[in-house]
Amino acid sequence: MTLSAPLTTLKGVGPRVAERLEKLGLRRVEDLLFHLPYRYQDRTRVVPIGALRPGEEAVVEGEIQADDIKFGKRRSLLCRLGDGSGSLLLRFFHFNASQRAALARGKRLRCYGEVRRGPAMLEMVHPEYHLIDAEAQAPMEAHLTPIYPTTEGMAQKSLRQLIEQALQLLRQGRVADHLPPELLEEYHLPSLRHALLEMHQPAPHTPVAELLEGEHPARQRLALEELLAQHLSLRQLRHKVQQYSAPPLAPPGHLRQRLIDALPFALTGAQTRVMQEIDADLARPHPMQRLVQGDVGSGKTVVAAAAAAQAIEAGYQVAVMAPTELLAEQHRRNFTAWLEPLGLTSAWLSGKSGAKQRRENLALLAEGKAALAVGTHALFQDEVMFDRLGLVIVDEQHRFGVHQRLALREKGSRNGSVPHQLIMTATPIPRTLAMTAYADLDSSVIDELPPGRTPVETVAICDERRDEVVARVHRACVGERRQAYWVCTLIEESEALQCQAAEDTAALLTEALPELRIGLVHGRMKAAEKARVMAGFKAGELQLLVATTVIEVGVDVPNASLMIIENAERLGLAQLHQLRGRVGRGSVSSSCVLMYHKPLSQQGRARLAALRETNDGFEIARRDLALRGPGELLGTRQSGMLRLRVADLERDRDLLPDVARLATALLQRWPQHVAPLIQRWLGDRQRYGDV
Missing domain, CATH: 2.40.50.140 (Nucleic acid-binding proteins)
Incomplete structure (x- = not known):
């Protein structure tokens, strides 16, 4: 029997059991070895x-x-x-x-x-x-008893028996250690065999807390190997992308200069620096793969527009993709306002576009008459054809799967040449996470806010004091002649319920604040109606905007100085920070009120405390990672990219510098170990780069 054999080769695994094991992500015999216990029982001694x-x-x-x-x-x-x-x-x-x-x-x-x-x-x-026999001494367990994650119909005893069969192969030396002895010695690592046996069948005296919390050398060895496999797979993807050619986009820059000259504000030093980094990438005959991070309000969109101007001046088309209709609409307005005065035509594609409008826009793109396409995921559907796509800009990348991002790149693939890619996010990625999760990308950070911005004061208030909050809205909108947002959330994952909550809240606030002009925006409204309400709010015709979390990104109203978020304890830190970023976009002092419902969970209390203590997006992201894990920051639930079995990016961040060094050593000295290592930990998931 080989470790790569299907689980049906094991004793006791028929089609039905194999189906249950599949739910646990277990397909091959070797997978059982890396299905680790989540706790242990001590059956090694009798207690009086x-x-x-x-x-x-x-x-x-x-x-x-x-x-x-x-x-x-x-x-x-x-x-x-x-x-x-x-x-x-x-x-x-x-x-x-x-x-x-x-x-x-x-x-x-x-x-x-x-x-x-x-x-x-x-x-x-x-x-x-x-x-037991009263005369004979019954033997005790020799090691701690593992308790494994399981699924319905799969008993612990049965799962332990199957894993024991895999452990027998391990004891026979039939599991390859893909880290050479020289590296094990240099980094003071136990062998794979020792680490796995220690995790599955620890001796009675083993400190269990260290095994479970990642401090034990056995678990650190496995975490390091998994992170190494992830890192190597992304470096392979990066190398693969670099084998493609891309059109060098290095025009004189006249179009971009006209764009910059027309802006009503000066660029920050950070924006200028990031533009230079993008220019250097675009000038090369290989595809740019650059991630631009910047906190809310740092000016990423202008940087993207400058890159678009470069590509268009060089004779190519640009596609801008955003995850929501509202954000895509915001980009459409910004790019149109900046580029149409320069004589450029743009096309708009979204899931809610009418048939006639869609046909016209598809024709503009296919014939090369539209230099710019802005839209949602509708941009990468089969019928969308570009004449000469040279640059793809993806905003809020973590909302898309990796497959979706790479699928859009394929729209411009021609004779081995692919477009450049610029990826933007207003969700700052902690450095430790970026090193592993975005190893296939170069990274730029816009770490400077435009001058005149004031930090947003954040307070948390129990919803029992709702009347005080309503009075505060009245004071801001009437007394101070400012504008405000009131965001409604529900714990249910139902857009219909979210919209109903917003409608009910808008009706109650209209009754409580009859002198205010109040607008409503939610995800079930028609795009034209949403755009009309947002335009009214931006123009100052509406004083209070009641909305669902659709306004999380992409709305820029400098006169809005108050943000109310209902049920704030139900949202993640990153989303709360994004919502808060809708205010504080002018020079006037701004406030964010986090309304919560008692009782607060420990995690809810920690989230609200973090928002009160800092406005720094990178610190918020670090705490969000610690509280929730990397899945939300990276959108990996749909991409299949970063589902870690053993490692924890926050807990194991101290291992990441070693991961980078080990990866380089393996690639240079033992390249034959790279593919089997990736196959062991990622299996079929490594194919996310093959679009």
């Missing part, structure tokens, strides 16, 4: 009954001193077990005649279970047990 404490799990051994069936609301079998140090009640709600006969007075048992406080004495309810 007199020493038991409620809440602990333990092995006890003794003689049944009394047995009885109790009739009440639920029939139960009660057995009193004694060992000389004390007595313990064993309670069984499900039992049959043969079990009753086996658990008779005088029988000797060994039991394992959780100790609970009962009416008369300590109890175990439905413990695991077996009869």
Whole structure:
């Protein structure tokens, strides 16, 4: 049997069991070795009954001193077990005649279970047990008992038996260690065999907390190898992309200069620096793969427009893709306002475009009459054809899967040449995460806000003080002649319910604040209606905008100085920070009110505290990563890119510098180990780069 063999080659795995294991991501024999326990039970020693404490799990051994069936609301079998140090009640709600006969007075048992406080004495309810010979010494477990993540229909005992078969192959030396001995010695790492055996069957004295929390050398070895495989796969993707050619886009820059000259504001030093980095990439005959990070309001869109001007002046088309209709509309307005005065035509594509408009825009792009395409994911649908696509700009990349981003690149693929890619995000990625998750990209950071911006003051208020918040809105909109947002959220993942909540809130606020002009925006409104309301708010015709979280990104109203977020405890840190970024875009002091509903969970309290303590997007992102993990920041749930089995990017961030060095060493000295290492940890998921 080989480790790459399907699980059906193991004893006890038929089609039905294989289907259940598939739900756990287990397909090959080797996968079982990397399916690690999430906790352990200590069955290596017998605990005297007199020493038991409620809440602990333990092995006890003794003689049944009394047995009885109790009739009440639920029939139960009660057995009193004694060992000389004390007595313990064993309670069984499900039992049959043969079990009753086996658990008779005088029988000797060994039991394992959780100790609970009962009416008369300590109890175990439905413990695991077996009869033992009073004369012979029954052997104890030699190691801690692993408890694995499982699924419906897959019992722990069955899963342990299957993993034991894989461990036998490990003991026979049939598992390759893809980290050469020289590297193991240099980095003081245990062998793969030792690390896996330690994780699956730790000795009784092993510090379990270290195993589970990532501090034990065995777990660190496996985490390091998994992060290494992820890093290598992205470096391979980067190398593969660099094998393509791309059109060098290095025009004189007259078009861009006209764009910059027409702007009503001066560019920051950070914007200028990032533009120069993009220029250098665009001038090369290989595709740019650059991530531009910048906090809300740092001016990423202008940088993207400058890059678009360069590509268009060089004779190519540009595609700008955003994850939501509202953000795409905002880009459409900005790019149109900046580029149409320069004589450029743009096309608009979204899922809600009318058939006639869609046909016209498709024709403009296919014939090369439109220099710019702006839209949602509709841009990468099959019928969309470009004449000469030279640059793809993707905003809020973490909302798209990697497949979607690369699929748009393929729209401009021609004779081995692909477009340049510029990826933007207002969700700053902590450096430790970017090193691993975006190893295929070059990174630029716009780390300077435009002059005159004031930090947003953030407060958290219980929704019992709602009247005070309504009064604050009145004061801001009437007394200070400013504008405000009121964002409605619901815990249910239902757009219909979110919209209903916004409609109800708008009606209540209209009644409470009759002198205010109030608008409503939610995801189920027609695009034209949403655009009309947003335009009214931006023009100052509306004083208060009630909305769902569709306004999270892409709305720029400098006169808006107050943001109210209902049920703020239900949103993630990154989303709260994005919403807060809708205010503070002018020179006037701005406020964000986080309304929460009691009781607050510990995580909810931590999120609201983080928002109150800092306006720094990178610090917010670091805390968000610590609280929620990387999935939300990267959009990896749909991309299949970064589903880590052992490693934790926040917990294991100290390993990342070693990961980069190990990757370089393997590529230079042991390149034959790279492919099998990636295959072990990513399997079919490494194909996300093959679009």
